[in-house]
Amino acid sequence: xxxPKIPTMPTPTGLVSPTGLVSPPAVVExxxxxxxxxxxxxxxxxxxxxxxxxLTPGGVLALVxxxxxVVLVVGAVxxxxxxxxxxxxxxxxxxxxxxRSLITAHAKRR
Numbered sequence: 001x002x003x004p005k006i007p008t009m010p011t012p013t014g015l016v017s018p019t020g021l022v023s024p025p026a027v028v029e030x031x032x033x034x035x036x037x038x039x040x041x042x043x044x045x046x047x048x049x050x051x052x053x054x055l056t057p058g059g060v061l062a063l064v065x066x067x068x069x070v071v072l073v074v075g076a077v078x079x080x081x082x083x084x085x086x087x088x089x090x091x092x093x094x095x096x097x098x099x100r101s102l103i104t105a106h107a108k109r110r
Contacts, residue, residue: 055063
Protein backbone atom coordinates (compact mmCIF):
# COMPACT_ATOMS: atom_id res chain seq x y z
CA UNK A 1 0.00 0.00 0.00
CA UNK A 2 0.95 3.60 0.05
CA UNK A 3 3.33 4.56 2.81
CA PRO A 4 4.30 8.15 3.52
CA LYS A 5 7.96 9.03 3.36
CA ILE A 6 9.16 10.40 6.67
CA PRO A 7 11.95 12.94 6.25
CA THR A 8 15.18 12.22 8.05
CA MET A 9 16.73 14.70 10.41
CA PRO A 10 19.65 16.58 8.84
CA THR A 11 22.99 16.01 10.50
CA PRO A 12 24.59 19.00 12.18
CA THR A 13 27.76 20.48 10.77
CA GLY A 14 30.27 18.20 12.38
CA LEU A 15 31.81 14.80 12.00
CA VAL A 16 29.56 11.76 12.30
CA SER A 17 31.28 8.70 13.71
CA PRO A 18 30.30 5.16 12.68
CA THR A 19 28.43 4.79 15.99
CA GLY A 20 26.16 7.68 15.03
CA LEU A 21 27.56 10.14 17.56
CA VAL A 22 28.22 13.64 16.36
CA SER A 23 31.36 15.47 17.34
CA PRO A 24 31.16 19.26 17.39
CA PRO A 25 32.95 21.15 14.63
CA ALA A 26 36.47 22.30 15.33
CA VAL A 27 36.85 25.92 16.42
CA VAL A 28 39.50 27.86 14.51
CA GLU A 29 40.96 30.83 16.29
CA UNK A 30 42.88 33.54 14.43
CA UNK A 31 46.58 33.75 15.11
CA UNK A 32 46.98 37.44 14.37
CA UNK A 33 44.84 40.32 15.55
CA UNK A 34 44.27 43.16 13.14
CA UNK A 35 43.74 46.58 14.68
CA UNK A 36 40.97 48.53 13.02
CA UNK A 37 41.08 52.31 13.28
CA UNK A 38 37.66 53.93 13.15
CA UNK A 39 37.11 56.45 10.39
CA UNK A 40 34.83 59.45 10.48
CA UNK A 41 31.43 58.65 9.04
CA UNK A 42 29.44 61.14 7.05
CA UNK A 43 26.15 62.23 8.64
CA UNK A 44 23.00 60.87 7.03
CA UNK A 45 21.09 63.33 4.87
CA UNK A 46 18.11 64.87 6.62
CA UNK A 47 15.73 64.77 3.67
CA UNK A 48 15.33 62.35 0.77
CA UNK A 49 16.57 63.39 -2.65
CA UNK A 50 13.55 61.81 -4.35
CA UNK A 51 11.02 64.22 -5.79
CA UNK A 52 7.54 64.22 -4.30
CA UNK A 53 4.56 63.41 -6.50
CA UNK A 54 2.25 66.33 -7.08
CA LEU A 55 -1.07 65.68 -8.76
CA THR A 56 -2.74 68.34 -10.84
CA PRO A 57 -6.54 68.47 -11.13
CA GLY A 58 -6.25 67.00 -14.63
CA GLY A 59 -4.13 64.14 -13.27
CA VAL A 60 -6.66 63.44 -10.54
CA LEU A 61 -9.46 63.33 -13.14
CA ALA A 62 -7.39 60.97 -15.29
CA LEU A 63 -6.79 58.64 -12.32
CA VAL A 64 -10.47 58.64 -11.35
CA UNK A 65 -11.51 58.01 -14.97
CA UNK A 66 -8.97 55.20 -15.34
CA UNK A 67 -10.07 53.57 -12.09
CA UNK A 68 -13.71 53.81 -13.12
CA UNK A 69 -12.92 52.22 -16.48
CA VAL A 70 -11.06 49.35 -14.81
CA VAL A 71 -13.95 48.71 -12.42
CA LEU A 72 -16.47 48.73 -15.27
CA VAL A 73 -14.41 46.37 -17.44
CA VAL A 74 -13.80 43.92 -14.58
CA GLY A 75 -17.50 44.05 -13.66
CA ALA A 76 -18.55 43.39 -17.26
CA VAL A 77 -16.21 40.40 -17.49
CA UNK A 78 -17.49 38.93 -14.22
CA UNK A 79 -21.14 39.42 -15.19
CA UNK A 80 -20.57 37.82 -18.59
CA UNK A 81 -18.89 34.82 -16.95
CA UNK A 82 -21.84 34.46 -14.55
CA UNK A 83 -24.26 34.67 -17.46
CA UNK A 84 -22.31 32.00 -19.38
CA UNK A 85 -22.46 29.67 -16.37
CA UNK A 86 -26.20 30.27 -15.96
CA UNK A 87 -26.90 29.59 -19.65
CA UNK A 88 -24.80 26.42 -19.56
CA UNK A 89 -26.62 25.19 -16.46
CA UNK A 90 -30.03 25.84 -18.01
CA UNK A 91 -29.11 24.03 -21.23
CA UNK A 92 -27.77 21.03 -19.30
CA UNK A 93 -30.99 20.91 -17.28
CA UNK A 94 -33.11 20.97 -20.45
CA UNK A 95 -30.99 18.22 -22.00
CA UNK A 96 -31.41 16.11 -18.86
CA UNK A 97 -35.23 16.53 -19.01
CA UNK A 98 -35.35 15.56 -22.68
CA UNK A 99 -33.17 12.50 -22.14
CA ARG A 100 -35.25 11.44 -19.12
CA SER A 101 -38.50 11.77 -21.10
CA LEU A 102 -37.03 9.76 -23.98
CA ILE A 103 -35.94 7.00 -21.62
CA THR A 104 -39.32 6.83 -19.90
CA ALA A 105 -41.17 6.85 -23.23
CA HIS A 106 -38.96 4.05 -24.50
CA ALA A 107 -39.53 2.04 -21.32
CA LYS A 108 -43.36 2.43 -21.64
CA ARG A 109 -43.34 1.10 -25.22
CA ARG A 110 -41.78 -2.21 -24.20
